Amino acid sequence: MKKTDWIKKNDIEREWHLIDVKGQVLGRAATQIASLLIGKGKVKQVPNLDCGDYVVVINSDDIKVTRGKEKKKIYYKHSGYVGHLKEIRFDEMMNRDSRKVVELAVRRMLPDTKLRKSMFDRLFVYKGSEHKHEAQKPKEYKLI
Secondary structure: OOOOOOOOHHHOOOOEEEEEOOOOEHHHHHHHHHHHHHOOOOOOOOOOOOOOOEEEEEOHHHOEOOOOHHHHOEEEEEOOOOOOEEEEEHHHHHHHOHHHHHHHHHHOOOOOOOOHHHHHOOEEEOOOOOOOOHHHOOEEOOOO
16 A cells, blocks of 8 residues: 655755746736745645745836726725725836735735745745846746
């Protein structure tokens, strides 16, 4: 009788991926980034451990959305007090900080478990094409 091998925390091997989102659609890019952070493409991925990789995203200023969502997509934030619901449109959020748009999209696609924070901490988003992770030698990852 063969038993299933479950990996231990010490057996996890993490890679660095560099993703250029210039001209990419926000939702499609975010799903693939979240999949890398979770570690779904790995053979030795288990649900109770954080097996994902590091992801560096560049050119977040040049990400786009489809079907006129620049004016339609709204981000909500609530303080908990009555009448304190804040709304901000996608185009205003891009002008304010485009990194936040990518981070929110990816964060909401990660599983809502105790592992979410450790997965999200391995995401690095930059507005331009310059980043400070050359020492880790990230492999360029092409989005489909």
